[in-house]
Amino acid sequence: MSADVQGGVTGAEAPVLLSVQGIQKIYATTGGGGVEAVRDLTFDLRKGEFACLVGPSGSGKTTLLKVISGLMAPTKGKVVLDGTVVDGPPRNMALVFQEYGRSLYPWMRVAENVELPLKVAGVAKDERKARVAEALEAVGLSHVPKSYPWQLSGGMQQRVAIARAVAYQPEVLLMDEPFAAVDAQTRADLEDLVRSVWAKLGLTVLFVTHDIDESVYLGERVIVLSSSPTVILDDLHIDLPAERDQLETRSDPRFVELRHHVYEQIQKAKTYTGDTNTIRTVA
């Protein structure tokens, strides 16, 4: 790959695509009180950026993704996508879930699963077929279009989910711990797959994970979250080279440094008491 392919335009030149502003989420309980899952989250995603959200368990990562994707309304604050306030699932956003087995329709074959959102969106048949074929090829599943999802392994099922998201041609791709339920080897392949898809298609990706190594390996930027009530603890720029390799990058001293820093932040996040903290950036 040439050095020009940077995987999207980052830095100050790219316009802001997704703006998360002061999100707070309090879950009402039947008793009458409320559980504050997310206290205050504010950050911007630029077009073409690959950002990772890391945090300890119970840090409201899933809540945040649900709010951003429009599945859930925040108690306070708003999400703005491309100039429009998000009020229900927006057309130009796709979400890949952790539970791949439960996010694919078991009564449809692989190709039909990938095709469905396009069909419903009114895309013409020929173009649909073309996009489906392209997407399946991008994830390396051209040989199983007629299989049913449950006939495939976990890793392959998650690829189908990714293919579906890709064929949909969203502007923003949200991923909610997509590889947590997959074995380590498959996870490595899928991580590289996501990065290559991102580079090729120029998507904007927001990747949620609890795996620190994964977040540093994948992201251009890592946002560290505290545990509930969640706020942003840190927002790092990952200055590793754009070409990432499972062996080389992970043994790169800079990688180890960054990883170490994130790990420290996470440890602090676990004992975070709720004081507001300034957002720091590691140069």
Added chain:
Amino acid sequence: MPTSTAPAERTTRIPFSQTRVSTPVLGVIGILAFIAIWELASRLELVNPLYLPPFSEVAATVVQVLIGDQYRVQFWTALGNTMLGWSVGLVISLVLGIVAGLIIGSNRWVREFTHSTVEFLRPIPSVGLIPIAIVIFGVRPTATIAIVVWACFWVVLIHVVYGVTDVDPVAESTARSYGFGPFARARYVVWPTLLPYLMTGLRLSGTIALVVAITIEIVVQAPGIGQMIAQYQSAGNAKVVYALALLAGVVGLLINLALRRLENSVLSWHPSVRGEVVL
């Protein structure tokens, strides 16, 4: 498409329909609405009030049937007859079903041998056998009991067979290696596994037995609630017919609730017993 607006402040109150108290409240409203529709349909003569008396009059008739002089004796006698057929038939089918189920379930050869016969006889509906029963027993409670037994026996049998075949082979071998004889194994290993299935079978049979008993009474005028309903239907007395239908529903509901209660209490200690057995 709307552009950015001021941040929305949303409350944290959950919608009423999700609260716990809404379940009984909405449920009662639903029933009341149904009654209201019934009453209006009749009063406004949307349906001929001769055939659909207003709910209020039917309700009054229910009271009359239960405690009024005109129908009281007949009703309670009829109910007694129905309950007799129900209970005797249920008990007999339980005993036969458990015995047959244990025999069939515990031996693979017996299971295979009887499989085709069971699968052929089982779907024959009990009501289809009414003519035979009448021919053999005459129009007497015995006929009712016989048909109730036929209907419930298969249900109990299937459930007992499932239960016995579900016994954990590891638990069984363990018990064997500790020197448990057949009776001890039956008591400590087979019975606890069998119990949930048996309870489900009992609950289903309880409902089926009631339906079958009343059916026979309607069809051949055997003594019981069904016969009483049929009698007043031929006489064209709509109010009593509806009142009896409601009461039959209440009886059905009570039986169902009682059996569910029994199932819960019997099975509440069951897991702990199982915990002791699996060594």
Added chain:
Amino acid sequence: MSGRIVARRVFMALALPIIIVVLWWVGTLNDTNPFVPKPVNVVSDLVTVWAGPLLVEQVVPSLYRLGVGLGGAIIVGVLLGVLVGLSRVARKLTGPLFEFVRAVPPPVLLPVLLLVIGIDDRSKIFLIFLGCLWPVLLNTIDGVRSVDQVLGDTTRTYGLRGWSRLRYFVLPASMPRIMTGIRLALPIAIILMVVSELYAALDGLGYQIMLFKQTFQTGPMWAGIFIIGFIGILLAFIFRVIERRVLAWYYGQREVESSER
């Protein structure tokens, strides 16, 4: 499958029934019992009496009423079940009401219907309809209510709403429960078909059987009862074939999941 295994299966399937038939035959050799006819007579009655004009005159009307009542119950049950199942308010409103109506033994409705509609096809069809409606309706509601949350969220994020959501998500996801409801309704349909004809009827299988009983033709009577059994088996078989096709994905999925355990 090897010949020996097939032979063994056939033997196991036929052994007991043959024994029973033989015992039956021997038991009726003496011609004494007026209640229990000889097996030979039953078979010949099946062929001579039932096959022929009787089949058309009596069995077909029964099957017709069964079909209309059951079919109507399935259509209304699924439609209504989907509507109620999708709305939490509707579910709570109708919950206790449906529980009570379900507890009313269906045969009890027969006299009620006879009062309101009279002795003709409609009251019988309506009885079958009412009796079969509940299992289908309640199971559909349950199926719609318990669709997978994650799949539901996926459906929303990809913009499937309204009719699309129903067609591609809710209906297929609830299909296993809907099929269970229909399967439970089948025996009820047959029972009510027979009951409605035993009591106050002018034609039908049950009516004909009662007629044979009253005229002491026990052979044809028994034959008729076997026909009821056959109808039940046939209906269950047809349903299983349909179910296997519609729920092929469901069985496949379950098989894979259980083998992974």
